[in-house]
Amino acid sequence: MKTLTIGIGGAGSTIARLLEKEGLKTERGKLFISYLIDNDPDHLRKLRGIPPERKFHIPHGISMDLLEKKDLVSVVNLVAEEREPFDAIMLVFSLESDFSNMVVVKLAEKLKRIYEEPVFGIAVAPPVDQDSFHVNRIPGKIMNVADVLDSLLIFENLVEDSSVPPHREFRYINFKILNIMNLLAVVGESEYRRREHSEVVIDTSDLFNTLTKGGISVIGFAREKLNRGLFWKWRDQEVRGEKTGRILNLLNRAMSTLSMRCDLSSAESALVIITGPPEEITMDGCLSCVSALESKTPNAEIRWGDFPIPKSRYVSVVVMFSGIRRIG
Numbered sequence: 001m002k003t004l005t006i007g008i009g010g011a012g013s014t015i016a017r018l019l020e021k022e023g024l025k026t027e028r029g030k031l032f033i034s035y036l037i038d039n040d041p042d043h044l045r046k047l048r049g050i051p052p053e054r055k056f057h058i059p060h061g062i063s064m065d066l067l068e069k070k071d072l073v074s075v076v077n078l079v080a081e082e083r084e085p086f087d088a089i090m091l092v093f094s095l096e097s098d099f100s101n102m103v104v105v106k107l108a109e110k111l112k113r114i115y116e117e118p119v120f121g122i123a124v125a126p127p128v129d130q131d132s133f134h135v136n137r138i139p140g141k142i143m144n145v146a147d148v149l150d151s152l153l154i155f156e157n158l159v160e161d162s163s164v165p166p167h168r169e170f171r172y173i174n175f176k177i178l179n180i181m182n183l184l185a186v187v188g189e190s191e192y193r194r195r196e197h198s199e200v201v202i203d204t205s206d207l208f209n210t211l212t213k214g215g216i217s218v219i220g221f222a223r224e225k226l227n228r229g230l231f232w233k234w235r236d237q238e239v240r241g242e243k244t245g246r247i248l249n250l251l252n253r254a255m256s257t258l259s260m261r262c263d264l265s266s267a268e269s270a271l272v273i274i275t276g277p278p279e280e281i282t283m284d285g286c287l288s289c290v291s292a293l294e295s296k297t298p299n300a301e302i303r304w305g306d307f308p309i310p311k312s313r314y315v316s317v318v319v320m321f322s323g324i325r326r327i328g
């Protein structure tokens with residue numbers, strides 16, 4: 001899947017630039033093409049690697065009228081000149097910032113009038129259990145932006161790994177977003193599609209159909225490095241049950257580190273993707289994941305599939321929930 005990514009505000013533009021710079025590249029070129037919008041021109045200048053013509057400065061405190069009639073019209077006109085074909089538009093921003101939220105709503109409305117492709121949101125949010133002015137306003141802001149987007153995927157600015165120093169926390173979250181988006185983008189890319197090995201093939205339409213409109217979406221990811229020395233094929237004593245156990249264990253880990261804490265029982269849809277070398281992915285493992293999800297999300301429509309990557313040294317599980325109405 002190729003996405004036209006628009007980073008809005010300080011957080012959004014930093015993440016969008018990371019996606020273009022470190023995001024996957026295939027024969028079709030980069031999977032993320034990024035445009036950056038911010039009210040701080042110095043910040044935009046610092047984000048190297050994105051051509052200046054794809055960076056927009058929108059002055060702080062601009063009136064809504066001017067924003068809609070002038071600045072965002074220029075943004076949309078420039079984006080419309082993009083000749084690379086893409087499958088989705090992705091607006092990346094921080095829910096905390098009023099500036100970003102205003103731009104997202106107005107920009108999404110304009111883009112949806114021109115493009116048939118879905119317009120998704122990727123938002124970072126302050127930890128939901130903090131009691132502050134900003135946090136208390138998050139649910140209202142979610143409703144506001146979720147209304148205009150085809151789906152809103154949220155990442156809490158929360159680092160579960162205590163070895164990460166405070167000044168590296170944003171970087172850690174940004175790389176987490178990068179890794180997850182790379183994985184989602186690769187699903188459906190034909191050169192990576194190994195139909196011959198797959199138990200159940202998953203593609204971009206499964207992804208789009210899971211990302212429902214309204215409410216929020218969250219995602220979890222866990223992986224395990226395979227302990228393979230030289231000649232592992234001859235020495236491999238693992239039995240089938242162990243592989244299934246590993247997959248289920250990864251699912252549980254993925255569910256315990258969801259991108260935002262929320263009430264899963266309200267989810268409308270769920271998707272689980274198992275990746276790794278084909279010999280490590282068992283049908284039993286996949287089906288156990290599906291039943292585990294069924295019990296956690298009784299009302300959700302569940303999609304699943306595996307994504308074999310021959311010779312990969314990792315087995316990983318990605319799980320996504322959408323249409324969630326209750327956070328915290």
Ligand SMILES: Nc1nc2c(ncn2[C@@H]2O[C@H](COP(=O)(O)OP(=O)(O)OP(=O)(O)O)[C@@H](O)[C@H]2O)c(=O)[nH]1
Pocket residue numbers: 008009010011012014015038039093094096097098099100124126157170171173174
């Ligand atoms: N995950 C992540 N969060 C960030 C990053 N930079 C800032 N944030 C968070 O996002 C919040 C909003 O910051 P910005 O995106 O810079 O805000 P803005 O849209 O530029 O709006 P202003 O408030 O006008 O600067 C901050 O309070 C931080 O908590 C980043 O690189 N990654």
Ligand SMILES: [Mg+2]
Pocket residue numbers: 009010011039040
């Ligand atoms: Mg800023």
